[in-house]
Amino acid sequence: MSDVLHPRPSPIIAAMYTLRDLDADVIVMHGPPGCGFTASRLLEEAGVTVITTGMQENDLIFGAENRLVEVLKRVDLEFSPRIVGVVGTCASMIIGENLEAAIKKAGIRSIVLPIDIHACSGPNTVGAIKVLEVAMSKGIIPREEFERQKEMLMRATALERERGMTSKPYLKPHRGVTKLKVARMILDALSQSKNVAVVLNAKKETAYRFADVMRAVEYARRRIGGSAVYVANVDPNIGLPRIRRYSADILRDLKDEGITIDFFSGGLDEYPVAGEKAAKYLEDKSIDLRIICGLPHAIPDLKKEDILVTDQPRELRNFIDSGFAYAVGEISTHSMLMGARGIVHSELGDTIRELVDGINK
Amino acid sequence: MKQIAIYGKGGIGKSTISANIAAAFAEKGLNTWYIGCDPKADGSMTLLGGRKIGTFLERLRSSTDTTEPAYVLGFKGVKCIETGGPIAGVGCAGRGIIVAVQELYKRYFNDDIDVIIYDVPGDVVCGGFAAPLREKFANEVYIVTSGEYLSLYAANNIARGLENLKVNLGGLVCNSRDIKNEERIVDKFAEMIGSGMIGFIPRNPIVRECENRGMTVIEGFPNSTQANAYRRLAESILKNDTLVVPKPVDPEEIRVLLRENE
Ligand code: SF4
Numbered sequence: 119m120s121d122v123l124h125p126r127p128s129p130i131i132a133a134m135y136t137l138r139d140l141d142a143d144v145i146v147m148h149g150p151p152g153c154g155f156t157a158s159r160l161l162e163e164a165g166v167t168v169i170t171t172g173m174q175e176n177d178l179i180f181g182a183e184n185r186l187v188e189v190l191k192r193v194d195l196e197f198s199p200r201i202v203g204v205v206g207t208c209a210s211m212i213i214g215e216n217l218e219a220a221i222k223k224a225g226i227r228s229i230v231l232p233i234d235i236h237a238c239s240g241p242n243t244v245g246a247i248k249v250l251e252v253a254m255s256k257g258i259i260p261r262e263e264f265e266r267q268k269e270m271l272m273r274a275t276a277l278e279r280e281r282g283m284t285s286k287p288y289l290k291p292h293r294g295v296t297k298l299k300v301a302r303m304i305l306d307a308l309s310q311s312k313n314v315a316v317v318l319n320a321k322k323e324t325a326y327r328f329a330d331v332m333r334a335v336e337y338a339r340r341r342i343g344g345s346a347v348y349v350a351n352v353d354p355n356i357g358l359p360r361i362r363r364y365s366a367d368i369l370r371d372l373k374d375e376g377i378t379i380d381f382f383s384g385g386l387d388e389y390p391v392a393g394e395k396a397a398k399y400l401e402d403k404s405i406d407l408r409i410i411c412g413l414p415h416a417i418p419d420l421k422k423e424d425i426l427v428t429d430q431p432r433e434l435r436n437f438i439d440s441g442f443a444y445a446v447g448e449i450s451t452h453s454m455l456m457g458a459r460g461i462v463h464s465e466l467g468d469t470i471r472e473l474v475d476g477i478n479k
Numbered sequence: 480m481k482q483i484a485i486y487g488k489g490g491i492g493k494s495t496i497s498a499n500i501a502a503a504f505a506e507k508g509l510n511t512w513y514i515g516c517d518p519k520a521d522g523s524m525t526l527l528g529g530r531k532i533g534t535f536l537e538r539l540r541s542s543t544d545t546t547e548p549a550y551v552l553g554f555k556g557v558k559c560i561e562t563g564g565p566i567a568g569v570g571c572a573g574r575g576i577i578v579a580v581q582e583l584y585k586r587y588f589n590d591d592i593d594v595i596i597y598d599v600p601g602d603v604v605c606g607g608f609a610a611p612l613r614e615k616f617a618n619e620v621y622i623v624t625s626g627e628y629l630s631l632y633a634a635n636n637i638a639r640g641l642e643n644l645k646v647n648l649g650g651l652v653c654n655s656r657d658i659k660n661e662e663r664i665v666d667k668f669a670e671m672i673g674s675g676m677i678g679f680i681p682r683n684p685i686v687r688e689c690e691n692r693g694m695t696v697i698e699g700f701p702n703s704t705q706a707n708a709y710r711r712l713a714e715s716i717l718k719n720d721t722l723v724v725p726k727p728v729d730p731e732e733i734r735v736l737l738r739e740n741e
Binding site for chain 2: 175176177178179180181182183212213214215216
């Protein structure tokens, strides 16, 4: 039995996000109205319609197949979706609801993906893998893509166990050190003509914010000197359709600022392996300061003087407790990115800009 | 108030025994409730002239009206309730039992009641099926078994459930299948698990006959030796104060016991 005590992301939520990445139009949560509530709100901001069958006590006892059938019919009428995901919850899975049977009975025109999953199924990645598996069986993604994604997700789970949030029994949230201290370090390095590397190793949409650090460093470099190397996992040819769009958006915005990526370490769903590639690439580059944004723990040999930028308060606690004095937090990153289609300002980025503008005055 | 739960292997005759002892209590003038916990809702039929009644959960589901009584009056005023539950293959029967038992307790059970009998389906398979055993609900359990291996095996399993839940066993009821040395076998097995045999019900074709007519033996053949067997059992249960948490045995010991009595 796992002795991790802090709450972790649930496979149900991971399944919902993966459905979104497949460009599902509607997600039906088959369970009590509150299941996945916070995630549902965020996903709605990202343009996915999330519906609940609103199970009640009686449905637990007698089953709620009819409810699901009715809801699917209404979804068909009201939204005429192309892809619908039906996601199980603890309530429906524990009583053994038959999602497939209900979908057949509803007989709607959309492609409907039944996702038999509940929060007790294991790590969150289990939910994502389940969705990909069903998507493959319905011909939405090819087998090779499924295999690649599955490999990435299993690597992600392993990474979390080794160095991430599930490596500690309990992590008290931490907000990270102040941005001022870290921004000064970056500007000092640049003004001493040092070589700074910015590594973006982000997961999916969080890249919209972490990529801003590259923009800010470039902004500073142009004004005060130094050199910079940019490494990022934003290969626009890798991943599910939505994920490729994210990479394309980011590359477009970087190009607008005259930034070119020196090395593509992978796609936005490849952070568990992209980190290794990034570190390898930088090995022989004589870098004076590394700034690692997104999921820094995926970089194999972090140095204590590296600047680590991440969004999860427990991740930050993990870094701080492990002696990384320059771990800064872009808290609430995820929630501000729903529906974003371009790079979003970061706090560290804005602090750098502010200091640079002050210096120049 | 005596609150008892009857467990035992499926098909062993729990409902027949529950209904007959309910009838025996009622004819003594005791305020008796029979709670059938099987989703099939057919346990109380012999108390009700063969009639099947609407279920408690259906009632909860379809109306909020709790002013009319939840029970249907059966033989000699036994108050009959069928909890009901899902149709086969959907929903969760265990959850149904939990909700029904809690609601009944909250809304209807009071100190005027002398005996509540929970007729529970099969084994203690999950938390739901164990619901009648929780504190406040049943405080003693009777296991119906015969001298056959499979029903003793099931009885042993139920004893394991009771041990886990630290619930008292009142004793074993032998519902005879006309096996050689049956009484001795069940008696010995009861002793092995730290309990005793509280009653022996002989096999008798009039049981089937009464069932076909939709009545208990107590109603159908009140003067028969069979009816008296049920009355004796009811009396023993009423007087019983040896309650122990059972200690299940290794199923192999059951085989040894059976071989010794072949
Ligand atoms: S019941 Fe399960 S799916 Fe619903 S909120 Fe709780 S953990 Fe999440």
